[in-house]
Amino acid sequence: MKMQEPILDEVKLFEDIKRVNSELFAFFKEKYDFILSEKINQPQPPEDVDKLIKRFIVRSSEKPIFQKLNGADDIKDLLEDINDLAKAMGNSIDDIVQSYEEQLKNDQVVETIDMISRLVQKFRKALNARVKKFHVDDAVTVDEMQSDFFDLISKILKENLIERIIPAIYEGMKIGNVEIYDLILGKINNFLSAMGIRTLEIEAGQKINYDFCRPTESEENSTDDYRLKEVIKEIRQLPYIFDEDHIVVEGEVIGWRFING
Incomplete structure (x- = not known):
């Protein structure tokens, strides 16, 4: 019996899946210099982009971490608190990745989330190394101390966490497998919230706020x-x-x- 030829839409869907998977792998290879094995897997259906971005919303009622620095005596305890928060985030993400690896061995998504886990660990090391060097010798007032601490913390968070990992999670979610990426994102969002960071809620259709x-x-x-x-x-x-x-x-x-x- 002659097999039925696949309809055009099915062929197009398969080609689209191959294309987006290739784009994600190229994204990681170029940005983070990781070598990945290419395998084509059927992803979970991607989520609407407007709904997807809402998963990245961070709300916080915490006082910004740099504003908790009111004198040289606060530095040691404050740095310990930050490292404890980062450690808890890193360990939680490691547990998520390990659990997922046990369910889907040699899966393309496992390789991707494993890379994200390694990037989180690199962030922790950079954070620990750089905050240890922070001192207030040149600061005269509390405002100056807080300003110096903000410059230090914001630079690490920007360059080593948000700009390196958040885009990778977003690209992964756009392809599919939202659930696993959302678990990892939740741990990062919790960490940022505990640091007193929040996201500014903007929506498609609004005027562009060039200040932000x-x-x-x-x-x-x-x-x-x-x-x-x-x-x-x-x-x-x-x-x-x-x-x-x-x-x-x-x-x-x-x-x-x-x-x-």
Whole structure:
């Protein structure tokens, strides 16, 4: 009996799956210089991008960590608290990855989340090494001490955690397997919240806030509708802030490109 030929939509779906998996692997290889074995697996259905970005929202009622520094005597205890929070985050993520590896051995997603786990451990090492070097010898006032501490902490969080790991989780979620990435993201969000960091909640369709967001435009997002000028089409990353005067990482948004005529 002759087998039925696959319908066109099924062929297109399979090709799309191969393409997005290849793009994710290229993303990791270029950004983090990891070598991955390419395997094509059927992913879980991806989530709508607008809904997906809401998973990255961080809320916090904690006082910003740098504002808890009120004198040289506070430094030791404060640094211990930060390292304890980072250790708890790292251990929790390790447990999640180990549990998932036992369920799906040699799976492409396992390799990806294992890399994220290693990046978290690198963040912990960088955090521990750099906060140990913090001193207040040159600071005269409490405001100066807090400002110096903010500069130190925000730089580490930006370069070693948020900008390195959050985009990787987002790209993984866009392909599928949202559940496992969401577990890891939850631990990172909890850590950031405990540090007093929150995200600024922005939505597609709002005007771009240039104080907190870095927009990009392209020909693909061109419009002749003047109402869409300087309006967010898609959010790639939320802004991470301690408060409105202390930005840790700018948000990344795709804006409509208005063409007059």
